[in-house]
Amino acid sequence: MRTKLIIILVLIVITPLAIVGWLGARIVQDEQVVLEHQLRELMRGQLRAVDSVLGRSLERYGQAVLDEMRPFSVDSEELRRRSRLSPYVVQFYVLDEQGQLLFPPVGTTDDVTASERESLRRTSQIWDGGVLAGAGQAAEGSGGVAASTGWHVWYWGDGIQMMLWAHDGEQTHAAEINRARLLADLIAELPETDMLAPELAEGRIRLADSAGRVLYQWGSFEAGDDAQPVAALAVGAPLGAWSLQYHAPANVFGSAVTGGFLLNLAAALAVLGAAVAGLSYYFYREQSREMHEAAQRVSFVNQVSHELKTPLTNIRMYAELLEKDLDQPDERLQRHLGVIVSESQRLSRLIGNVLTFSRKQRETLEVRRTPGVVDDVLRSVLDHFGPALEAKQIEVRFEPGAGDSVSLDADAVEQIVGNLISNVEKYGAEGKRMEIASRRHGDTIEITVADRGPGLPPRERQRIFEPFYRVSNTLTEGVGGTGMGLAISRDLARLHGGDLELLASQQGARFRLTLECPPVEQLL
Amino acid sequence: MKVLIAEDDRNIRAGLEEILSDEGYETVVAQDGTQALELYRRESPDFVCLDIMMPGVNGYQVCREIRRADPGVPIIFISAKSEEVDKVLGLELGADDFILKPFGVREVLARIRAVTRRCIARDRPEANQQSLPREPFRMDDLEILPAELRARRGDQIIDLSLRDVKILQLLHRASGQVVDRDTMFDQCWGLSHVANSRTLDQHISQLRKRIELDPKQPRIIKTVHGAGYRYEVA
Numbered sequence: 001m002r003t004k005l006i007i008i009l010v011l012i013v014i015t016p017l018a019i020v021g022w023l024g025a026r027i028v029q030d031e032q033v034v035l036e037h038q039l040r041e042l043m044r045g046q047l048r049a050v051d052s053v054l055g056r057s058l059e060r061y062g063q064a065v066l067d068e069m070r071p072f073s074v075d076s077e078e079l080r081r082r083s084r085l086s087p088y089v090v091q092f093y094v095l096d097e098q099g100q101l102l103f104p105p106v107g108t109t110d111d112v113t114a115s116e117r118e119s120l121r122r123t124s125q126i127w128d129g130g131v132l133a134g135a136g137q138a139a140e141g142s143g144g145v146a147a148s149t150g151w152h153v154w155y156w157g158d159g160i161q162m163m164l165w166a167h168d169g170e171q172t173h174a175a176e177i178n179r180a181r182l183l184a185d186l187i188a189e190l191p192e193t194d195m196l197a198p199e200l201a202e203g204r205i206r207l208a209d210s211a212g213r214v215l216y217q218w219g220s221f222e223a224g225d226d227a228q229p230v231a232a233l234a235v236g237a238p239l240g241a242w243s244l245q246y247h248a249p250a251n252v253f254g255s256a257v258t259g260g261f262l263l264n265l266a267a268a269l270a271v272l273g274a275a276v277a278g279l280s281y282y283f284y285r286e287q288s289r290e291m292h293e294a295a296q297r298v299s300f301v302n303q304v305s306h307e308l309k310t311p312l313t314n315i316r317m318y319a320e321l322l323e324k325d326l327d328q329p330d331e332r333l334q335r336h337l338g339v340i341v342s343e344s345q346r347l348s349r350l351i352g353n354v355l356t357f358s359r360k361q362r363e364t365l366e367v368r369r370t371p372g373v374v375d376d377v378l379r380s381v382l383d384h385f386g387p388a389l390e391a392k393q394i395e396v397r398f399e400p401g402a403g404d405s406v407s408l409d410a411d412a413v414e415q416i417v418g419n420l421i422s423n424v425e426k427y428g429a430e431g432k433r434m435e436i437a438s439r440r441h442g443d444t445i446e447i448t449v450a451d452r453g454p455g456l457p458p459r460e461r462q463r464i465f466e467p468f469y470r471v472s473n474t475l476t477e478g479v480g481g482t483g484m485g486l487a488i489s490r491d492l493a494r495l496h497g498g499d500l501e502l503l504a505s506q507q508g509a510r511f512r513l514t515l516e517c518p519p520v521e522q523l524l
Numbered sequence: 525m526k527v528l529i530a531e532d533d534r535n536i537r538a539g540l541e542e543i544l545s546d547e548g549y550e551t552v553v554a555q556d557g558t559q560a561l562e563l564y565r566r567e568s569p570d571f572v573c574l575d576i577m578m579p580g581v582n583g584y585q586v587c588r589e590i591r592r593a594d595p596g597v598p599i600i601f602i603s604a605k606s607e608e609v610d611k612v613l614g615l616e617l618g619a620d621d622f623i624l625k626p627f628g629v630r631e632v633l634a635r636i637r638a639v640t641r642r643c644i645a646r647d648r649p650e651a652n653q654q655s656l657p658r659e660p661f662r663m664d665d666l667e668i669l670p671a672e673l674r675a676r677r678g679d680q681i682i683d684l685s686l687r688d689v690k691i692l693q694l695l696h697r698a699s700g701q702v703v704d705r706d707t708m709f710d711q712c713w714g715l716s717h718v719a720n721s722r723t724l725d726q727h728i729s730q731l732r733k734r735i736e737l738d739p740k741q742p743r744i745i746k747t748v749h750g751a752g753y754r755y756e757v758a
Contacts, residue, residue: 309604310533312626317539320629324546325726341628348626368612376634383630411624 005287009280017273024265036253043231046200047244050190050207055236057189061182064088065164065175066149072168076111079103083115087181091119093163093174099133102171119176122156123163132165132172151238159209160241187216203230203248210241223247298358305351305358312351316344342388349418349485356415356488357467367409367495371520374402374438374445377410381417382436385425392429394451402438402445406517412492413515416500419485420449420511428453431508444498445517450510461502465490489513525640525686526550528569530560530586531602532578536625540573540602543632546727548687550714557581561589570643571598573623573636576614584617591618598639602627633685637673640686644671661696663744663755666735668692675735687712688731695745695755704752728753 065088073079079092094103104116106127112120126132132152149166152174162177190207204219206229214225229245230252319340326333359365382398389396417436424434431452439446456464463469468483486500493500497516502509527549531537534555541551552567554560557578564572564586572590576583587599601614604625614622620642621635644658658671667676670689675682684692690712694703705721713723728747732739748754 306604309625310536313604314533314535314539316626316628317536317543317632321539321542324629324730344626345628351626368615370615380631380634384628411622 005284009284012280013273013276016276017269020272021265021269024269028262028265032253039253040231043200043203043246043248044233047205047231047233047246050205050244051233051236053189054186054207054239057186058182058239061088061177061185062149062151062164065177066166069164069166069173069175072166072171072173074102074171076103076105080113080116086175086178088178089175090178091116091123091176093119093123093176095132095172095174097170099127099130099172101127122161123154123176125156126152126154126163132174153238153241155210159211160239162238183215190216191218200246200248202252203246206245206247207235208243208245215242219247221247221249298361301354301358305354308347308351312344312347316341316348319344338387338391342391345384345388346422349415349422352415353419353484353488356492357484360488360491365491365495367412367492369407369409371405372408372410373405374408374413374440374447374515374517375400377408377413378402378417378436378438378447381414381421384418385421388425389421389434392425393432394424394429395433397433397435399435399437401440402447403440405520406440406445407520408445408515408517409492409496412496416489416492416513417447417449419489420513422485423509424449424451424453427451428508430454440517443516443518445515447513447515448503448510449513450505450508452508455505455508456502458504464502465500525571525643526552526567526569527636528552528554528560528563528567528572530554530557530563530573530578530583531575532556533575536575536602540632543629544573544636546687547633547636547685548690548712549636557583557586560586564590564593569597571600571620571639573600573602574619576601576603584613587614587617587619598643600635600639634683637683637685641671641673644673661693663692663696666744668696677735682734684734687727688735691728691731692735692744695753699755699757702748702751702754708752 065086068082068086068089069092073082074094079094083089083092092103093101096102101120104113104120105111106120120127149164152163152165153160154163155161159179161179162182163174164177165172165174167173186207200219202221204217204221204223206217206223207215209215217223227247230248231246233244234240235242235244319337323334323337323341326337356365378398378400382396421434421436428434428451431454433452435448435450437448465486467487469487470483490500493513493515498514500514501512503512504510525548527544529537529540529544529551530553531540532555537553537555541553544551552563552569554563555578558581560572560574560578561581563569572586574583574586578586583601583603587601590597590599595618598620599618600621600623601619602623602625603614620639623632623635660667660669660671662668665677666682668684668689669676670693673684673686673689675684675692691708694708694711705724709720709724728745729739732742732745735744736742744755746754746756
């Protein structure tokens with residue numbers, strides 16, 4: 001019992017701690033996810049800011065190139081001169097309305113310089129595919145604005161090449177961008193070390209080209225060449241093949257989320273654990289004290305019950321002897337003695353029930369079989385109750401049929417049948433009749449005790465066998481009883497391999513007691 | 525038939541002595557275990573009634589000693605200790621029966637008679653029981669079964685005490701003749717009892733209630749005024 005109690009108390013302490021700990025861990029996890037998400041958003045925001053810087057820089061670059069393209073010219077010498085002088089453009093190109101290359105002049109080897117030949121080779125996929133042929137048509141279709149411009153990007157050599165085109169209504173003019181100058185101009189716009197957000201000060205931003213090569217990087221964190229970015233963003237068109245990457249230390253999320261939160265959680269768990277443990281200890285001490293007091297009470301009742309037996313024996317024995325000694329029947333004296341005898345018997349049954357219940361509580365109740373005749377036991381019990389039943393004018397009909405000696409606990413059977421007859425005396429007296437019959441079926445003895453009193457409603461049939469339960473109606477009002485008799489009687493019957501049941505009956509209460517009583521030979 | 529009663533409570537001891545004497549037993553009483561062993565050795569009783577909780581030597585120890593001397597003598601334990609373990613211990617020590625306090629006269633009588641039947645069945649030659657004829661005999665419509673301490677009339681079974689059987693045997697042997705009070709007292713109560721006609725008359729009156737169909741018009745035990753009692757064969 002004590003071990004069970006300790007286990008329960010330990011569970012009481014551990015369970016809330018486990019639940020709170022689990023909830024805390026879930027909160028930490030959720031917090032981690034939220035913070036990680038927020039941090040990633042911050043990183044992406046940082047990268048978007050950088051991207052917009054790049055976008056603006058590219059726009060300015062494009063404007064500078066357009067300025068060099070204007071006024072639009074188809075004159076080869078003029079275009080060659082512009083190419084030589086321009087820091088932004090490597091080569092100018094001009095296409096007619098059909099997309100045919102007007103400059104550099106194709107097909108006439110004398111007019112094309114070596115540099116132009118190289119340029120044409122570099123851009124052949126554009127001209128062969130007629131990629132820019134549709135640019136002028138599209139511009140005309142959409143309103144025919146002379147200054148319609150656009151970027152064209154293609155791959156050549158070790159990366160992307162860029163071309164800015166503009167349509168003047170007749171021809172398409174294109175300028176191949178000086179990559180080195182463009183990159184230098186872009187980088188010049190980017191910060192050297194500082195981050196926009198202070199939370200990202202520990203990181204590093206990289207601008208990488210289409211092959212993943214780092215074009216430029218800044219920030220305090222030293223990331224390896226093959227390090228994976230925490231966040232990445234493709235640079236806006238036309239540099240969509242480039243990417244912006246944010247690199248940070250591996251614990252950038254962990255250290256941001258846990259720390260103080262876990263410390264607080266641990267402190268809260270410790271306080272909760274201490275409080276629950278304290279409460280549990282208090283309840284354990286209270287429970288132990290109550291159990292100790294209950295054990296003392298049981299022990300006291302047990303002791304008192306035993307101590308009552310000797311004086312009770314004397315009262316009962318001498319009353320019976322006195323009754324026997326009356327040679328001249330004196331009705332009044334007989335009646336008085338009858339009361340003493342029957343009340344002492346009642347007290348005996350009560351003490352017997354208290355002690356049996358006490359043994360049941362201490363789990364020491366058992367049956368002890370010896371050879372005996374069931375009908376003799378029944379006769380003996382009826383004999384005890386004779387005067388009491390007679391006083392209440394209850395006619396007894398006994399039909400013995402249990403046969404010869406069997407293996408049984410006569411005291412247990414006497415106690416069970418005594419309780420049943422006592423109930424008839426208390427509750428069924430108005431029926432004026434009690435029937436007791438015994439039968440034997442193989443190793444089973446069946447005893448029925450029936451009265452013709454008011455009986456019991458069906459809903460009470462099981463409850464009457466519960467300890468201390470008493471039927472709450474006029475039947476029990478003014479009638480004494482502890483509510484233990486039927487409970488311990490059923491326990492004893494079951495220990496004896498049988499049962500005690502209340503049968504359905506049209507009138508009165510009808511109990512059936514079954515007992516497993518093997519022949520005496522099996523006992524030996 | 526001699527019975528040793530060992531019980532430390534004075535009143536219970538006296539009550540048991542009275543019940544057993546009334547039944548026709550010769551009694552010797554001890555108030556503790558040591559005295560019980562002493563009396564057992566001196567008196568050689570036919571059976572023993574032992575209280576368990578006695579000062580000094582307790583009932584279990586007395587039982588063990590008696591069993592060592594005579595494994596066959598019937599022993600009945602009388603106790604307030606109803607715990608199963610007590611019963612088991614008592615029965616394992618060789619007790620024949622248990623009478624649990626609080627007990628009534630009828631219960632004591634039933635258990636004593638059961639043990640007496642076993643004693644008669646064993647017919648111990650060394651014991652104090654006077655030769656009690658065991659053969660059944662008839663008196664009017666009543667069949668007396670001495671070995672069972674019972675009488676039978678048709679389907680009706682009547683329990684008899686040892687003394688009842690002795691009285692009926694005495695009257696049956698002297699069928700038709702008057703048995704005077706002194707003879708009956710000597711033969712059925714024993715010399716140790718002081719002759720008391722009131723005791724005798726009371727006993728006969730109680731016996732008639734149980735064995736006669738009409739106790740006021742007795743057919744088995746008839747009173748011969750101023751002389752004694754007689755059984756007349758029809």
